Amino acid sequence: MDEHLHAHAPDGATGKQAGRCEADPDGRAHAHAHGHDHARGAACATADGAAGEHAAPEPGDGYRHFRVSGMDCASCANTIRTAVGGMAGVSDVRVSIGRERMFVAFADGRTSPEAVRERVQGLGYGVELLKDDAPASRPARLAWWRTRKGLHAIIGGLATAGAFAAGRLSPELGHYLFVAAAILLALPIARRALAAAAAGAPFTIEMLMTVAVIGAVIIGEPAEATVVVFLFATGEVLEGYAAGRARAGIEALASLVPNRALVEENGTLREIPASAIRPRQIVVARPGDHVAADGTVVEGRAHLDQSAITGESVPVSRGPGETVFAGSVAIDAALKIRAERTAADNTIARIVALVEEAQDAKAPAERFIDAFSRVYTPLVAALAVLVATIPPLVFDGAWETWIYRGLALLLIGCPCALVISVPAAIASALSSAARAGILVKGGIVLETLAKADLVAFDKTGTLTRGRPAVTAIHAVEGSEDRLLALAAAVETGSSHPLAEAVLAEARRRDLAPVLATGVKAIAGRGVTGRAEGRKIFIGAPRFAAEEGTIGPELAARIDDFEQAGNTVAVVVADGAGIGAIALRDEPREDARQGIAALKALGVETMMLSGDNPVTAAAIGRTLAIDDARGGLLPAEKVEALRGLSQERRTVMVGDGINDAAALAAASVGMAMGSGTGLARETAGVALMGNRVLDVAxxxxxxxxxxANIRQNVTIAIGLKAVFLVTTVLGATGLWIAVFADTGATVLVTLNAMRLLLPSAGAAGGRA
Incomplete structure (x- = not known):
């Protein structure tokens, strides 16, 4: 928040920022004039679509929504998108792996939703057409052994073991059993392969696997064909399990909001579905209950566990007038809460939607890998054909030997491990961050954060608690109480922290209210109005000097206040300075620790404050900030950040209210605080726990x-490169080729899941 008493972001502020959301309909980054006017745009996150990245469709926007189960990686989504996108009458298809959703827009009546469902089902996925007005729900998860893929793997294992056992007794019987097992086990895979090919997606892992199995049987290697199918089925189960684990964190977060809620109406309690809660209803949370709605406490005081939302493990006390979040747990007392939002719009729902949409948004690294994989598979398939045909035709090699090696190369040609290497890591990181109360709007933001070398902070509400208090008053004319009453008169109605501090001090002294008229905020300077027949101005010293005369006595006291680290508000009446009010806002408990953590990462720190330079320097010294700048207007902050961002990767941390333009000007903006609408603000990151340490x-x-992505790409490409060479040389066969694909996919997924561990972001390093 800007330290000038009533600063706001200038209209039309722009900047290049990772994850920036441009949802404000009137083109302003943010508005603030003595109050707060939050832009109510859409969540700043995207879903990958057919031709780029688009916001996820909402109910009633012309798209039909389908739930699709069984998608484990981006290759699955690409196959579905290609198959459905090629249908007559379908104008757009968007697929979200994280949410297990498909969104289809129909241009005319040539294709029905039922036809789309049948096509996707033919590819081997579970499909359910959702009603537009149906509330979002999470399907029950089946145990892996009850799923179609799980049963396929179990039957494959039993068939393989049975054929091996029979082969011990009779090699001829074992041979025929292997042939039968290979063909029967390959049938579901072949059916999916043919369906995908007919829909315009011939280069799928199912097609490569089908060709390899048929070829192996033809050249007399049915045992290898059977084992290949079994390993493939096992790999699919492991991939599905790993993908489910990545989704589990977000699903657990969504499950925190209870299905039922107690509401008070006319003095009686009744239970209703939580989805039926409407704003202004009184919701009751008993000890041990999960709060059913975002709202304001109207009666009672209790300690709440908000760890799922803010990442803070220590319970917080909440009482009348204070905000609570849906999903919080009332620990020791009952609360009556006035609901502020519906269930579909509460904080938990927003967090879940934000993270899921951010997982769908493709980072630059992911787009590059996708483009590479589209070339890689046909290239390896062509190489397999050459390996199978050139040596026998040109060098008189054995057909069986070189066809076998060509088939092994086909299996190596599957890009699954490579395609999943980036999104698996990003999805795990976004889920891990959300559990810690850090909302990151997509992989591109994570990529930019990894390169950040300068973090700039706002002061009030960011490095400090945002709850300043009056520490001293000096009146040149009249008494301190009279000066305070005049200041409070023009500050009445403001939600600015400094204004609230003045009003709080007036209430503490029980001063008689003074009526002010014509009150108007002057952007970035202060506020003016008329009280007791006089024109009153209250603002920072340098602007007060422009509004009136500051005598030597008052100037000396202002200097004393500032040297002591106070923020000073000067009161001017009819062109003459009549006094000054000193206010102090203490640093957050973890501010020094957070700055130290950034320095340990090799990141330079800076403070951009609208407060006077002397006060800014004092705070900077206290927190050991590298560069503390004061006296900056909002536009000057933007200019400073734009200049720095030309050559460096900058992060701007503000409170998300007055700092929208500065947040947009940085490479990445971070909004401190868990206030309403954070997920819809300009920032690419929202720090729900109000912790400076969360920046680091x-x-x-x-x-x-x-680093995890680099490891994943190395695993995916490295294994395939090694086994490609050994396959051509004849050192490895079909079994190892399957491991090079399925094994690499599982290794990549498991490696990405390490980011779900609480320690994932605990230690940094240089990117």
């Missing part, structure tokens, strides 16, 4: 994510 954690997580 977010950067460390970004670096850990990029």
């Amino acid at each position: 954690r977010a950067i460390a997580l970004g670096r850990a994510t990029m």
Whole structure:
């Protein structure tokens, strides 16, 4: 928040920022004039679509929504998108792996939703057409051995073991059993392969596997064909399990909001579905209950466990007038809460939607890998054909030997491990961050955070608690109480922290209210109005000097206040300075620790404050900030950040209210605080726990994510490269080729899941 008493972001503020959301309909980054006017745009996150990245469709927007189960990686989504996108009358298809959703837009009546469902089902996926007005729900998860893929793997294992056992007794019987097992086990895979090919997606892992199995049987290697199918089925089960684990964290978060809620109406309690809660209803949370709605406490005081939302493990006390979040747990007392939002719009729902949409958004690294994989598979398939035909035709090699090696190369040609290497890491990182109360709006933000080398902070509400208090008053004219009453008169109605501090001090002294008229905020300067027949101005010293005369006595006291680290508000009446009010906002408990953590990561720190330079320097020294700048207007903050961002990767941390333009000007903006609408603000990251230390954690997580991606790509390409060479040389066969694909996919997924560990972002390093 800008330290000038009533600053706001200038209209039309722009900037290049990772994860920036441009949802404000009137083109302003943010508005603030003595109050707060939050832009109510859509969540700043995207879903990958057919031709790029698009916001996820909402109910009633012309798209039909389908739930699709069984998608484990981006290759699955690409196959579905290609198959459905090629249907007559379908104008757009978007697939979300994280949410297990498909969104289809129909241009005319040539294709029905039922036809789309049948086509996707033919590819081997579970499909359910959702009603537009149906509330979002999470399907029950089946145990792996009850799923179609699980049964396929179990039957494959039993068939393989049975054929091996029979082969011990009779090699001829074992041979025929292997042939039968290979063909029967390959049938479901072949059916999916043919369906995908007919829909315009011929280069799928199912097609490569089908060709390899048929070829192996033809050249007399049915045992290898059977084992290949069994290993493939086992790999699919492991991939599905790993993908489910990545989704589990977000599903657990969504499950925190209870299905039923107690509401009070006319003095009586009744139970209703939580989805039926409407704003202004009184919701009751008993000890041990999960709060059913975002709202304001109207009666009672209790300690709440908000760890799922803010990442803070210590319970917080909440009483009348204070905000609570849906999903919080009332620990020791009952609360009556006035609901502020519906269930579909509460904080938990927003967090879940934000993380799921962010997982769908493709980072630059992921787009590159996708483009590479589209070339890689046909290239390896062509190489397999050459390996199978050139040596026998040109060098008189044995057909069986070289066809076998060509078939092994086909299996190596599957890009699954490579395609999943980036999204698996990003999805795990986003889920891990959300559990810690850090909302990151997509992989591109994580990539930029990994390269960040400068973090700039706002002061009030960011490095400090945002709850300043009056520490001293100096009146040149009249008494301190009279000066305070005049200041409070023009500040009445403001929600600015400094204004609230003045009003709180007036209430503490029980001063008689003074009526002010014509009150108007002057952007970035202060506020003016008329009280007791006089024109009153209250603002920072340098602007007060422009509004009136500041005598030597008052100037000396202002200097004393500032040297002591106070923020000073000067009161001017009819062109003459009549006094000054000193206010102090103490640093957050973890501010020094957070700055130290950034320095440990090799990140330079800076403070951009609208407060006077002397006060800013004092705070900077206290927190050991590298560069503390004061006296900056909002536009000057933007200019400073734009200049720095030309050559460096910058992060701007503000409270998300007055700092929208500065947040947009940085490479990445971080909004401190868990206030309403954070997920819809300009920032690419929202720090729900109000912790300065989370800035370093977010950067460390970004670096850990990029390191994980590099490891994944190395595993995926490295294994395939090694086995490609050994296959051509004849050192390895079909079994190992399957391991090079399925094994690499499982290894990549398990490696990405390390980012789900609480320690993932605890230690950073240089990117």
